Amino acid sequence: MTVDVWLPFRSDEIEGLPEGLTYRYWDGDQEFPADPADCAFYAVPYMKGSEIAVRPMAAMTSLRVVQTLSAGVDHVQPGLGLVPEGVRLCNARGVHEASTAELTLALILASLRGIPDFVRGQDREEWRSGFRPALADKSVLIVGYGSVGAAIEDRLAPFELARVARVARRERESARGLVHPLSRLSELLPEADVVVLVTPLTEETKGLVNADFLARMKDGALLVNVARGGVVDTKALLAELEIGRITAAVDVTDPEPLPAGHPLWHAPGLLISPHAGGPTSAFWPRVKRLLSAQLNRFAQGERLENVVLTTGE
Known part of the structure; x- marks a missing residue:
């Protein structure tokens, strides 16, 4: 029996892969490259959607690791109940910080300056x-302060902001200061000129940005969503945009891809980018380094990085 590794890249495109494993190329094609029952390490196809990501998982009876190539793992969550206990789910922390932070700054500046x-x-x-609004002297609230949120703040630092506030699930100290708990969000919202969403999509954050959230935002504030479309109630956002009280820039939508004819396309004060935060030239070298490092740890029986959860625990 082989120990198969399913990769969405050809193995000869990744330097430093360990020997002794059988590498199978699968990027979401209809036909599987081999028997899924032999797959021990599954690197999920990138940006192919939940249906494709989950499709082989029920048959992966020897599975030990699911490695996403995205920071979020919501697209594979529906398949976790189909795999054996003890499977480690790992995300791509370290891959997308630079690109997503770049796009976030681009969306903020483009929206404020009227590009x-x-x-x-x-x-x-x-x-x-x-005259147009400047980013200088503004107050920014980052909702979801993980590695991507920290990378965004790093890039905001030279812009002479009045203040940066940070929110995550739990209160903690970061290298740049206090991270407030999610329970304080309602009191922080009215103080922010720019609200950046970079939180994972979970049961807790689904629909987090609802009518009440938006109503607490300052008049004229900018909402930027580089998280997941489901974090925002689309109808509530449309209602606020239609009256012109706030503006928004979104890299993700609900639904996604945004279909032709959807009212978001022509909503006033809205800038839309097509989920472009991750797929850049910076993605390729970083994700290949991640896969090589993870697979070497896996082959040597070492602890994996970026473990989000283990099934059955």
């Missing part, structure tokens, strides 16, 4: 000058 309006003006040969 979409400039582009529309250029298309129509119109000189649309005037």
